[in-house]
Each structure stands twice: as C-alpha cells, then as structure tokens.
Amino acid sequence: KQEVTQIPAALSVPEGENLVLNCSFTDSAIYNLQWFRQDPGKGLTSLLLIQSSQREQTSGRLNASLDKSSGRSTLYIAASQPGDSATYLCAVRPDTGFQKLVFGTGTRLLVSP
Amino acid sequence: NAGVTQTPKFRVLKTGQSMTLLCAQDMNHEYMYWYRQDPGMGLRLIHYSVGEGTTAKGEVPDGYNVSRLKKQNFLLGLESAAPSQTSVYFCASSYSVAGRAGELFFGEGSRLTVL
Numbered sequence: 001k002q003e004v005t006q007i008p009a010a011l012s013v014p015e016g017e018n019l020v021l022n023c024s025f026t027d028s029a030i031y032n033l034q035w036f037r038q039d040p041g042k043g044l045t046s047l048l049l050i051q052s053s054q055r056e057q058t059s060g061r062l063n064a065s066l067d068k069s070s071g072r073s074t075l076y077i078a079a080s081q082p083g084d085s086a087t088y089l090c091a092v093r094p095d096t097g098f099q100k101l102v103f104g105t106g107t108r109l110l111v112s113p
Numbered sequence: 114n115a116g117v118t119q120t121p122k123f124r125v126l127k128t129g130q131s132m133t134l135l136c137a138q139d140m141n142h143e144y145m146y147w148y149r150q151d152p153g154m155g156l157r158l159i160h161y162s163v164g165e166g167t168t169a170k171g172e173v174p175d176g177y178n179v180s181r182l183k184k185q186n187f188l189l190g191l192e193s194a195a196p197s198q199t200s201v202y203f204c205a206s207s208y209s210v211a212g213r214a215g216e217l218f219f220g221e222g223s224r225l226t227v228l
Contacts, residue, residue: 031213043117043219089156093214100171101225103156103219 002027002094005078006104013080014112021075021107023090028068031093031096035075037086044089047075052095080111115139115186119204122162125226126194134189134223136204141210145187146171146217147179149200156203162187163209194227 003026013019014053023033036044048057048064050073056065063076073090089106117138125134126132136145146161158171160179168179176198178190187206190200 032215034217036219041222043221044205044217046216046218049216078135091156091217100158101214103154105155 002025002092002102003032004092004102004104005089006088006090006107008107009105010108010110012110012112015082017080017082017111018076018078019080021077021110022077023073023104025071025073025092025102026072027094029095031095032069033064033066033073033090033092034101035062036073036089036091037071038089039086074084080109082111082113085109085111117204117206117218119202119220119223121223122221123224125228126191127228128195130145130194131190131192132194132225133191134202134204134225136187136189136206136220137185138186138187138204138206138218140206140208140218141184142206142218143184144207144214145181146205146207147187147189147204148205149173150203150222151200159189159202191225194225196227199225199227 005024034046034049038044039063050057050066060080066073087106087108091101120135147159148156157173162168162181165184181186202223205217206217207217
C-alpha cells in the first residue's frame with residue numbers, strides 16, 4: 001500500500017529564506033506527483049505536477065524535483081514571502097488504480113516578516 | 114472561469130437528516146472526485162467518477178451516495194447524516210489523457226456539521 005510522508009509537519013522561517021519541503025513515498029511505481037497549497041479554510045490549489053518521466057518542474061519561485069527510484073520529491077521555494085504561508089501537500093498517483101491519488105498530511109509553513 | 118464550484122459552502126444538519134452537496138466544473142473534465150478532510154486524517158476519497166453515468170467507491174464510501182447524470186456535475190448525498198460525517202468535503206476534477214488522470218483541481222470546500 002502506497003504511503004506518503006511529509007516531514008517536517010510544521011516549519012517557521014523568516015522572510016527571504018530559501019526553503020525545501022520534503023515528500024517521500026513508499027512505492028516507486030507512480031504515474032505522477034502533484035504539489036498543492038492549502039490556505040486556512042480554503043480548498044487546495046495545484047502548484048506543480050510532475051510526470052513520472054520528468055525530473056523537475058518550475059513555476060516562478062517554485063521548483064519541484066522528483067527522484068522516483070528513491071521515492072522522494074522536494075519542493076523548493078526561493079526567497080520566501082509572508083504570502084507563502086500555507087499548508088503544502090504532496091500527492092502521488094500510483095501507476096495502477098490510478099484514479100486514487102494518495103495524499104501526504106502536509107507541511108504547515110509560516111513565513112514571518 | 115469558475116473552475117470547480119461547490120454548493121452549499123456551509124451546512125448544519127441534525128442526526129438522521131439527509132442532504133445533497135453539488136459540485137459543478139466548467140473545464141470539461143472526465144474525472145470527478147469527492148474527498149473529505151478531517152484533522153489528523155488527511156484527505157480521504159469517498160467516491161469518484163470516470164465519466165458521465167459512472168461512479169465508483171473510494172476509501173470511505175459508507176453512508177454516502179453519488180450520481181453523475183451530467184458530465185459537469187457530481188452530486189454527493191447523505192441519506193441519514195451521522196455526527197461522524199462532520200467534516201469538510203472537497204470536490205475535485207481532472208482531465209484524462211489516454212485513459213490516465215491528469216492534474217487535479219479542487220473546489221473551495223463545503224463545511225458540514227452534524228449535531
């Protein structure tokens with residue numbers, strides 16, 4: 001059974017720092033991996049989608065990498081801002097039973113001014 | 114461009130009452146999903162649909178029913194609400210490419226309290 005872990009559960013940094021959020025998964029047979037952010041009381045917003053054949057994806061200050069063989073993905077946020085404060089979730093779509101995305105429990109990020 | 118829209122956003126029910134949550138998407142996506150999110154439990158899949166007229170069970174389907182009569186709409190029903198169904202419910206949709214699901218887009222959520 002696929003399990004997705006995100007460590008740390010919470011992270012607090014001063015504004016301007018570059019930071020890395022980690023996501024690990026137990027079964028490397030994945031179709032894609034997606035990173036989301038969730039603001040309090042809101043839905044999930046898709047940040048980046050990485051297909052299993054890709055190594056990384058970039059969008060603005062965000063860069064997500066995927067190492068499928070080691071079961072790891074990282075989300076790199078450059079020059080963090082208070083507006084980046086949110087919970088970040090990763091989710092993997094297994095290569096079989098592919099409709100059933102498996103979510104991590106998230107990393108709660110706080111960026112202080 | 115509305116994306117995924119859920120109604121209602123908030124609802125309070127008494128035990129035993131019934132209700133329906135409506136999800137509408139305007140992106141012409143084939144796949145639609147209902148999740149619930151609870152503290153410490155993460156997101157759990159209730160039911161999903163891979164196309165108009167089709168539905169399937171997810172991880173936690175008991176106590177819920179769904180229907181997908183139109184491609185753009187996915188309804189989640191609670192026949193007899195229980196306090197254990199107090200949660201935040203999220204609808205999501207995704208496109209498909211060669212039968213594989215793509216990027217997932219979520220609605221804003223519906224907060225349900227069962228007394």
